Amino acid sequence: MPLSTPHAPQRTPGLQQQHSRAAVTATGLWRAYGSGEAQVVALRDVSVAFASGQFTAIMGPSGSGKSTLMHCLAGLDTTDRGTVDIGGTVITGLGDKALTKLRRDKIGFIFQQFNLLPTLTAEENILLPASIASAKADPAWISQIIRTLDLQERLSHKPTELSGGQQQRVACARALATRPEVVFADEPTGNLDTRSSGEVLGFLRKSVDDFGQTIVMVTHDPSAAAYADRVVFLADGQIVRDLPNPTADDVIDTMRGFETRVPLAGEAA
Numbered sequence: 001m002p003l004s005t006p007h008a009p010q011r012t013p014g015l016q017q018q019h020s021r022a023a024v025t026a027t028g029l030w031r032a033y034g035s036g037e038a039q040v041v042a043l044r045d046v047s048v049a050f051a052s053g054q055f056t057a058i059m060g061p062s063g064s065g066k067s068t069l070m071h072c073l074a075g076l077d078t079t080d081r082g083t084v085d086i087g088g089t090v091i092t093g094l095g096d097k098a099l100t101k102l103r104r105d106k107i108g109f110i111f112q113q114f115n116l117l118p119t120l121t122a123e124e125n126i127l128l129p130a131s132i133a134s135a136k137a138d139p140a141w142i143s144q145i146i147r148t149l150d151l152q153e154r155l156s157h158k159p160t161e162l163s164g165g166q167q168q169r170v171a172c173a174r175a176l177a178t179r180p181e182v183v184f185a186d187e188p189t190g191n192l193d194t195r196s197s198g199e200v201l202g203f204l205r206k207s208v209d210d211f212g213q214t215i216v217m218v219t220h221d222p223s224a225a226a227y228a229d230r231v232v233f234l235a236d237g238q239i240v241r242d243l244p245n246p247t248a249d250d251v252i253d254t255m256r257g258f259e260t261r262v263p264l265a266g267e268a269a
């Protein structure tokens, strides 16, 4: 079994120790939706850097701005103010065409709903982003990820013929196929059982330790966050805690602190 067991995160001092440059840097990000009385400020002056070869989880209460932050970091949403730099390219202000190219070449995505193309086989889904990226896919690398994810026997299957866990492992392979600067994972285990979650998280951990991948993952699950090297907590659109080497208990304690915090002046209790 090439993958780790559920809820047994093991951080090994791997490649991330050698790469301290930032893969992704956000500086002074603001994002509001709507206007006037109905305006919601989703991000308030958020500055954060994600080191290359590190696994970071983003957590926070519902509505705290996690998805907005991830979408702004990945160039899927626009910002009102501030900049995002991915691998040395400032993406805020790029036009649609340049952004699409940058996402294709530098970013891998893993979504809660897997988002595989239903008419393609697992193998075709894995190869699709690599086939349209600027640099051609490396067959030895693709084989290595497929082996690590234990997908050799599933390559000719369509998504409907795969379990949720298998579909998410295909999505992981697809995200890593181009060796992107960063993989953004949005609740990657939100639709999976405990065993499949452990397999996916074990693979993400391994891809950081063994391959030097950079991962930024939004999650609600403290045991998923415990696989990360670092947890960044958002509340009310701001970063309020930054926890290195988290355990699930650390994360639960920190989240409890938000639930019991005293409301700000003018806020409903």
Ligand SMILES: Nc1ncnc2c1ncn2[C@@H]1O[C@H](COP(=O)(O)OP(=O)(O)OP(=O)(O)O)[C@@H](O)[C@H]1O
Pocket (backbone or CB within 6 Å): 033, 034, 040, 041, 042, 060, 061, 062, 063, 064, 065, 066, 067, 068, 069
């Ligand atoms: N497209 C939008 N239009 C209007 N308001 C939005 C939009 N997207 C997000 N918001 C608001 O911005 C705030 C932050 O939302 P966001 O989805 O980023 O939070 P979240 O922490 O990801 O929440 P959850 O954990 O529930 O997914 C919320 O108040 C939300 O209602």
